Amino acid sequence: MRKRLLLLFALVVAVGGSVAGAEALTGDELDPARNLALPCEAVSTPGLVPRSAKNIAHVANVCGFVGTDVEFQSRKAADGTVHDYAFVGSMGAGLRIFDITDPAHPVAAGAYTDPGWEVDVQVRADTAAIAFDPVIVGINVSACLRQKSGSTTKGGIDILRLDFDPGTARFSPSLADCYLNTGSGGAHNVTMHPSGSWLAIDTSTSGIEVVDLRGPTAVFNRKLPVSLVGSVHDVSFSADGNTMYAASPGQGTYVVDVTNILADGARQIAFIPNNTQPGGSANPKNTTISHQADVSSDGAILGFTDERGGGLTQTSCNTDPSGVIGGIHWWALQPMRGLGQTADASPATPRRLGSWFYPNPGLGLDPLAPALASIGRSERACTIHIFRNGGTGSVSPGPIAAGFDGVSQLGQRELVVAHYGAGVWQLDFSGPPSSADGIAEDPRSDWGNTLGWNVMPGAETWSAKEYKGYVYTGDMGRGFDVYALTSCAGAACLVRPTNTPGRAKGGGGVEGELAEISILSGPSKGGKATFSLDVSYVAGQTAPAGKLGFHDKAADKKVTATGVDSLTIAGAKASITGRATVDGVPGVS
Known part of the structure; x- marks a missing residue:
């Protein structure tokens, strides 16, 4: 019986080692903002194992672009089936959308191409908001912001319309509007209120710009000054949307009432200063750069991170045991059983629970060090970056919009977090640390317990967020990675493809929109594409054998497989992964 094969192509190509349309940033050699990703042939080399890992296994990778933030829907x-999607920001490659219904095989499901360097992504229903911060990425703001301001150094956000086609289960994003900051500072982060009626632009220098979304265009409503919320790097909200938590570098963390913000403004409820313990900044239990502040899904615990030791100055990946590096600090917002210091805890009177610090597990030599050096990305500090609490969606506990899910399924006292050069980590913050589970904690930690980690070669992980049992990361070197939470250690924390004995053979032509090559410089749309394949796997073989060719006639691009890594046959569908050349140029996975 002949099997009808569905051929799915999602190829990412790094042409000439750079991203077309983006401009090089000059300046400090340690500046972490670069738009050069590791070449695909380095990231996808068979046999690469984690530099260190415990209970988090690497499952899949999409390479060839500089990944940043990740969100879900x-x-x-x-046909009635539910599809899961990851929306991945990038530096120079635009917004990338992947169908992650099968986490081991992410499939391109739409894209919005723009040369800007995206530092934050928010998704709510049919709207996406993307932040551009010239303070961080220099001249690389979006095309719309450049046109609106006549400048390359004014920050702001792009607002995209997410048109979803249920027939193809794909998105066609388009630009709806862009909003230019009215004052100084960039848009380091953008946070949409759960109601969808307004958003906060976090300037990192001059407070928050409140933007009204109730009309056909985004309109400035008011400025929340530094005296009220600090400089503000990132904000999040309570489950009811009435309380905002603001992390502000240089000042501390703020709890703010935003119940009627569009009409009446905001009111400060509480302020946790950077220094609450003796010793000032020399004490890691104090904060130097309050980076992200999120509440647990039950509203009982507020956690905020300290990004000290970031890519500008700390390049040793915390290998010095006495070194100070950022961590997570937790404060109670409700009384907690057995903890007398929390008896009067409330949003107005937060009480300290403790801090967790990355327990340097010792990293093996990075086999991709030469490839990293070739693109100027050898700094890779290991400070903490973007995290996601269990039971939390994009901006608050629960979904940001009903009917779209996007909520982490971790327990309400668990989280996953990115650590730049130290990859991805999972923590339990229900109580003090313990080494009884065989994981040696940092002696400075007094709250939170390490559950697992994975540091893949070349990792420079910007964000880590869990969705439906898997962890998805935007990575500045590797692109987009998928991890599974499991029981494993070391080299075993790498999920290798399970090949299906059998053969996939076919050829023909398909409409251009059903078979596409995603090249960072952007292919022509439409037209016809032809393909041919003959791939087989016999039980006991090291890897499948065969050949595959693909010709996009409209874009005049020819893809030729140079190696087949996996063949998975499920019913009438065959999935094939491997490496290839485009018009003879290697670097495709």
Whole structure:
């Protein structure tokens, strides 16, 4: 019986080692903002194992672009099946959308191409908001912001319309509007209120710009000054949307009432200064750069991170045991059983629980060090970066919009977090640390317990967020990675493809929109594409054998497989992964 094969192509190509349309940033050699990703042939080399890992296994990778923030949605296709999607920001490659219904095989499901360097992504229903911060990425703001301001150094956000086609289960994003900051500072982060009626632009220098979204265009409503919320790097909200938590570098962390913000403004409820313990900044239990502040899904615990030791100055990956590096600090917002210091805890009177610090596990030599050096990305500090609490969606506990899910399924006292050069970590913050589980904690930690980690070669992980049992990361070197939470250690924390004995053979032509090559410089749309394949796997073989060719006639691009890594056959569908050349140029996975 002949099997009908569905051929899915999602190829990412790094042409000439750079991203077309983006401009090089000159300046400090340690500046972490670069738009050069590791070449695909380095990241996808068979046999690469984690530099260190425990209980988090690497499952899949999409390479060839500089990944930043990640958000999620689920949608129902025309046939009634639910598809899960990851929206991945990038530096120079635009917004990338992947169907992650099968986490081991992410498939391109739409894209919005723009040369800007995206530092934050928010997704709510049919709207996406993307932040551009010239303080961090220099001249590389979006095309719309450049046109609106006549300048390359004014920050702001792009607002995209997410048109979803249930028939193809794909997105066609388009620009709806862009908003230019009215004052100084960039848009280091953008946070949409759960109501969808307004958003906060976090300037990192001059407070928050409140933007009204109730009309056809985004309109400035008011400025929340530094005296009220600090300089502000990132904000999040309580489950009811009435309370905002603001992390402000240089000042501390603020709890703010935003119940009627569009009409009446905001009111400060509480302020946790950077220094609450003796010793000032020399004490790691104090904060130097309050980076992200999120509340647990039950509203009982507020956690905020300290990004000290970031890529500008700390390049040793915390290998010095006496070194000070950023961590997570937790404060109670409700009384907690057995903890007398929390008896009067409330949003107005937060009480300190403790801090967790990255327990340097010792990293093996990075086999991608030469490839990293070739693109100027050898700094890779190991400070903490973006995290996601269990039971939390994009901006608050629960979904940001009903019917779209996007909520982490971790327990309400668990989180996953990115650590730049130290990869991805999972923590339990229900109580003090313990080494009884065989994981030696940092002696400075007094709250929170390490559950697992994975540091893949070349990792420079910007964000880490869990969705439906898997952890998805935007990585500045590796692109987009998928991890599974499991029981493993060391080299075993790498999920290798399970090949299906059998053969996939076929050829023909398909409409251009159903078979596409995603090249960072952007292919022509439409037209016809032809393909041919003959791949087989016999039980006991090291890897499948065969050949695959693909010709996008409209873009005049020819893809030729140079190696096949996996063949998975499920019913009438065959999935093939491997490496290839485009018009003879290697670097495709």
